[in-house]
Amino acid sequence: MAAAWAYLHEFNMASVTLRLVLAMVSGGMIGMERGRKRRAAGFRTYILVCLGAALTMLLSQYEFTMLSTRWSALAEEIGLRTDISRFGAQVINGIGFLGAGTILVTGHQQITGLTTAAGLWASACMGLAIGAGFYECVIPAFVLIFLCIRVFPIVDGLIQENSRAMHIYVELESLDNVGTIIGRVKSQNMQIFDLDIERGREKRGQYPSIVFSVRLNQRRSHAQVLSTIADLDCIRVIREI
The missing domain is CATH 3.30.70.60 (Ribosomal protein S6/Translation elongation factor EF1B)
Structure with a gap:
């Protein structure tokens, strides 16, 4: 058991996939409870936000690992001393303003656009991972985000209908x-x-x-x-x- 936990704490494909799936399940469980109470941010919104946050943390770990190993010689050659994760942080902050523009309150006092905003933010996080060449994380992240947007509306509808x-x-x-x-x-x-x-x-x-x-x-x-x-x-x- 200890060996299995140690393996999952390492940076490998199994660990990355497990973390993303766990983020999806955890965010979905919280969002399901909010959806039952008919809150504006519900099942899919929580999943996308939790997935995006997990993806961002994995990307930061990936960049640190690569700078310490494969990219170390290049970093010393060009004199790289800055924290490259700051570039990604600026992108995430910027996309937050873009996502906020999609959230509207309609004339019927209904809030729309929260899932769209969360999807934009999660997609931005995925784009950062693609740009960094973190392919092991991009593939499961894309599958889970697409699943959330394309398939989970059915689940979301059932939750709200039975609320x-x-x-x-x-x-x-x-x-x-x-x-x-x-x-x-x-x-x-x-x-x-x-x-x-x-x-x-x-x-x-x-x-x-x-x-x-x-x-x-x-x-x-x-x-x-x-x-x-x-x-x-x-x-x-x-x-x-």
Whole structure:
């Protein structure tokens, strides 16, 4: 057992792959819990961020190892004294600003773009590894990131559909109908733990809206919940966010 642990602490293909997979699983477990509570950053976002962070640490270790072994003669020849990992740090900081530009709050009070921002950041980390020639890490990292973006949306959708927490956006004719809608929500055996009312502007043709944060006391289909509330004549638009 001690020999196996020592082997995994070394810098080799098995160790690199295990670290990346462990980052994916650990980030996914935390993100799954956040996804069940209908938070903006959920399953895939946590996986991508955790993968990118692990990839960056592995890249720093790789650069240090190469400078100490294969690149040592070249480093002495050109008089390299700086920490080359700083270049990668600047790239990661810069891509953070780019990713922040993809995060938006829609008119329905819905946050979008978090997974895109996390994907950009993880891809930037992978690009640094490619530029450094860290092929042993790039291949499993690419497979795991692609898996997260292409396949895991199905898992993410199942998590959210079976969640007892819901965020419901409702656009109504008048604020006078707020009591009616609240009564219908409570009649569906749901607990309201947050309520955000936005007054419309008649001059701009905007109608008042409400964002309900509710918890289902018993597991039900989200589509069925929305359909039951949508039966009210005073509701113009209803959707889950």
